[in-house]
Amino acid sequence: MDSKAPDLAVRHLSVRYGEQVALSDVSLDLEGGQVLALIGPSGCGKSTFLRVLNRLVDRSLEVRYEGEVVLGGIRILDPDTDLVALRRAVGMVFQQPSAFPFSVFDNVAYGPRLQGIRSSHRLRSIVESSLKKAALWDEVRGKLRRPAASLSGGQQQRLCIARALAVAPRVLLLDEPTAALDPLSTTKIEELILSLRGDYTLILVTHNLQQAARISDVTAFFRQGLLVEIAPTREMFTAPKCAETEEFLTGRYE
């Protein structure tokens, strides 16, 4: 992969869990380095869309998908796609801070160690630079041996972002990363996302419409497994093309 953050191209993506349709015939394009916000009511398929991008969706029972998803040259849905390589290229941050029951250092070093990096010097520098990118370094330097659980919720979420960045991904998937956080921590995460923009392609699921408006370049509105509208965020929030989108954005959606 070259140094530019990878583009995303989705063609006719459909996902089903058994008989239940989660996504049907979704097509969209995203330029590398941009922030894409996925909005829509609960159960509209936006989380499924996110989990397709690193194939975590494979863990669900009886899941079937069709269509084509290409991310910076990786054909994600190919049966012989190397999942380990894909997931190194595509990092993910979850709604609940999911720090492992280890120290701060071991949390961030988890991914690099999986890749066989043993040199403590290299691990240290990776951990330091990842924590700096995640804007957490100043708060945890000198406390790297403390358990991750000793950090606050907001710090733990930034720790999870640092942990994802430590494996040098080019894409970051964020599944409602601030839903469990207080306003101050939320602001910090949003600033962090803006600072990563450009170097990484970021895809963000959020229920917070103001958040989507504040930090995304492109917004996609999903409803009942369908992609209703995708447009540059400013356009979408000022003049949505579909009546349904407008209803959702103005809170008149039942």
Place this chain on the structure above:
Amino acid sequence: MRGQTWHRLALVGAVLVFTLFIAMIGDLVWQSLGVLSWHFLWSPPSEMGHGGIGPELLNTLVMVGIAALISLPLGLAGAIFRVEYRGAPGFLKVFDRVRFTFLSLPTIVIGLLVYQWVVVELGWPLSIRSGIVALVVMNWPFVVNIGIEALSGVPDTSREASMALGATSSQTLMRIVFPSALPALIAGLGVSTARLLGESAALIFTAGINVAVHWSWSMPGETLAVHLWYLRTESLAPHANAEAAATGVVLLGLVALVLYLTQKIAHWLKPRDYSRKSA
């Protein structure tokens, strides 16, 4: 006022139960005082009096220890299969049914089954090794349950976070799931081992009620619990009741030791949780 009354009532009840408990243990210890000594712990039993429980103590430690060691990997394998690899649902149903059946069988029936398989069909003698088989069959579903509970206690986001970082499922199991589940696992294993220490019914007709002069896998191996049963029902020894009480005290001590140590280790392994649990 009302709340305070209930509070006092509960306190009185607690003191009562505690006193009763102390009285029971105290009575047992009191009865055992006449025979409990180093001599009693080391020497073989005797129908003429002045016997001991040396071989029983050894048999108990060997049989329970080995049975626990064998059923640990078997049980863990079952639990991992059940929790981590949600394979064929039809097979899992059968697996669960067999597990629950064995879990609810009276142990004397398990002893009967093992007697049929091992002693009658395979021609093994009533011996330590037959007894170990009975203990493993008895303990296995219990360990599977403990394993399932411990593994399910690990939040699924931990697994997903690990896999999202490029870990395979076996790496996730070894590096995230096991370390997280270890405290619960060890505490549970303590309980299951304590349960094995007290088992008698399944061992009476698989390991027998005698001890051999020369210890061997193929010789009868009476355990402490079986010996206790024997002393109170069959024995003609002059101090049988005192010896039974002393055996009970030793057995109780072993159980308490196992539980204490495993809880201690589990607590020590548990990552300290400093989180302020902010919503």
